[in-house]
Amino acid sequence: MTDAKKQAALDYHANPIPGKLSIELTKPTASAKDLALAYSPGVAEPCREIAKDVENAYLYTGKGNLVAVISDGSAILGLGNLGPLASKPVMEGKGVLFKRFAGINSVDLEVDAESPQAFIDTVARVAITWGGINLEDIKAPECFEIERALVERCNIPVFHDDQHGTAIVTAAGMLNALDIAGKALDEARIVCLGAGAAAIACMKLLVACGAKAENLFMLDRKGVIHSGRDDLNQYKAMFATETDKRTLDDAIEGADVFLGLSGPNLLSPEQLKKMAANPVVFACSNPDPEIHPDVANAARDDVIMATGRSDYPNQVNNVLGFPFIFRGALDVRATAINEEMKVAAVHALKDLAREPVPQYVLDAYELDALEFGRGYILPTPLDARLLDRVSAAVAQAAVDSGVARKPFPAHYPLNSVDEVYGG
Numbered sequence: 236m237t238d239a240k241k242q243a244a245l246d247y248h249a250n251p252i253p254g255k256l257s258i259e260l261t262k263p264t265a266s267a268k269d270l271a272l273a274y275s276p277g278v279a280e281p282c283r284e285i286a287k288d289v290e291n292a293y294l295y296t297g298k299g300n301l302v303a304v305i306s307d308g309s310a311i312l313g314l315g316n317l318g319p320l321a322s323k324p325v326m327e328g329k330g331v332l333f334k335r336f337a338g339i340n341s342v343d344l345e346v347d348a349e350s351p352q353a354f355i356d357t358v359a360r361v362a363i364t365w366g367g368i369n370l371e372d373i374k375a376p377e378c379f380e381i382e383r384a385l386v387e388r389c390n391i392p393v394f395h396d397d398q399h400g401t402a403i404v405t406a407a408g409m410l411n412a413l414d415i416a417g418k419a420l421d422e423a424r425i426v427c428l429g430a431g432a433a434a435i436a437c438m439k440l441l442v443a444c445g446a447k448a449e450n451l452f453m454l455d456r457k458g459v460i461h462s463g464r465d466d467l468n469q470y471k472a473m474f475a476t477e478t479d480k481r482t483l484d485d486a487i488e489g490a491d492v493f494l495g496l497s498g499p500n501l502l503s504p505e506q507l508k509k510m511a512a513n514p515v516v517f518a519c520s521n522p523d524p525e526i527h528p529d530v531a532n533a534a535r536d537d538v539i540m541a542t543g544r545s546d547y548p549n550q551v552n553n554v555l556g557f558p559f560i561f562r563g564a565l566d567v568r569a570t571a572i573n574e575e576m577k578v579a580a581v582h583a584l585k586d587l588a589r590e591p592v593p594q595y596v597l598d599a600y601e602l603d604a605l606e607f608g609r610g611y612i613l614p615t616p617l618d619a620r621l622l623d624r625v626s627a628a629v630a631q632a633a634v635d636s637g638v639a640r641k642p643f644p645a646h647y648p649l650n651s652v653d654e655v656y657g658g
């Protein structure tokens with residue numbers, strides 16, 4: 236970013252008041268009578284009802300439309316471990332996206348925990364407060380055990396966005412991009428740079444969608460993850476291949492796909508030139524991709540290029556997933572976000588990209604035209620149809636797979652966030 240853009244970003248966060256979120260009141264408070272309902276003595280009545288039946292918390296408090304965005308700051312975007320407080324702008328940012336795109340209220344919680352177990356215990360003790368938990372920017376491998384333990388201990392959806400949100404959006408974009416390239420997922424040779432939270436989940440979901448394990452190379456800081464290595468954790472070991480390739484230079488030769496979930500500027504133009512025809516490059520590291528789109532497009536004119544950023548075409552970013560996945564899950568009061576719900580979200584996203592783009596989206600991106608193809612493999616976050624398409628698909632999958640505690644919402648389809656509480 237230029238110095239001017241960096242200053243603009245700081246000004247945006249600082250002015251007119253610090254931060255990006257505020258809390259609003261939903262009930263009248265103008266009179267003494269109002270206060271007697273909102274607080275003492277009236278507030279005692281819902282307390283008594285919830286004590287009789289915990290389900291009443293959904294009726295008398297904001298729990299059912301409230302998601303906690305929780306981080307320990309150990310893997311903030313691609314910036315690394317900057318600690319919990321430095322993660323707050325990102326967590327507030329996720330809250331902005333929850334509210335703006337799905338009408339979901341959120342609180343951000345930055346936890347200064349001395350160990351994964353301390354983090355788990357802290358979150359588990361306060362989990363009853365919310366309708367769902369979105370774990371964010373927690374590094375691998377700790378994130379896997381943290382999510383597993385919290386799923387087990389909480390009876391609300393617990394979802395590590397960097398794993399599953401990213402994997403859902405990546406899989407949808409990948410299916411479309413390969414289709415445009417004239418290639419099939421089950422034949423594509425895929426190189427994944429990064430072997431952390433996002434990378435492991437993306438590769439697992441791509442395999443579930445049809446990618447062949449023998450066509451995958453995953454790399455971490457030490458190079459290709461192969462079966463001769465004795466320094467692999469159990470999550471990386473699942474992707475260890477029998478190969479003599481050791482470096483990105485070796486693995487990238489003839490590859491159909493490069494998926495970057497690692498750090499900035501790690502794929503060179505020379506390496507991109509070694510890929511097969513019509514290469515698909517998802518350089519998803521934020522804020523700076525593994526290869527800048529301008530550099531990639533200059534290196535070859537047949538590349539199908541995506542990044543995690545909002546300021547270039549083809550944004551492959553979990554913002555296309557988590558707001559709507561939680562919307563659908565909350566609206567059927569799902570106890571979990573399971574594989575069926577994730578796959579339903581993949582297909583809803585993939586299919587929406589093939590429909591004509593509304594004029595307001597073109598206006599928002601200052602474009603004359605946008606249609607399914609190399610420069611448009613996924614809907615943009617500003618496409619209001621995401622709210623209904625993805626949420627409805629997720630809600631239906633929750634009902635069909637038996638994790639919903641309420642039927643498919645009668646107030647769907649959702650045309651806007653103004654409709655999320657029904658009529």
Ligand SMILES: NC(=O)C1=CN([C@@H]2O[C@H](COP(=O)(O)OP(=O)(O)OC[C@H]3O[C@@H](n4cnc5c(N)ncnc54)[C@H](OP(=O)(O)O)[C@@H]3O)[C@@H](O)[C@H]2O)C=CC1
Nearest residue numbers: 312313375430431432433455456496497520521543552553
């Ligand atoms: N576009 C999107 O929607 C999303 C993008 N991301 C991006 O993905 C990246 C990883 O995030 P996340 O998985 O949460 O973080 P993790 O800390 O869990 O994983 C980071 C991984 O990147 C690897 N890595 C870092 N530097 C290098 C390098 N120089 N060469 C090879 N591998 C490297 C690490 O290797 P090692 O294991 O050896 O340490 C590790 O496997 C970030 O840049 C983040 O912004 C994440 C989520 C969503």
Ligand SMILES: CC(=O)C(=O)O
Nearest residue numbers: 312313397521552553
């Ligand atoms: C987008 C996101 O969640 C990340 O880069 O970590």
Ligand SMILES: [Mg+2]
Nearest residue numbers: 312371372397
């Ligand atoms: Mg993240």
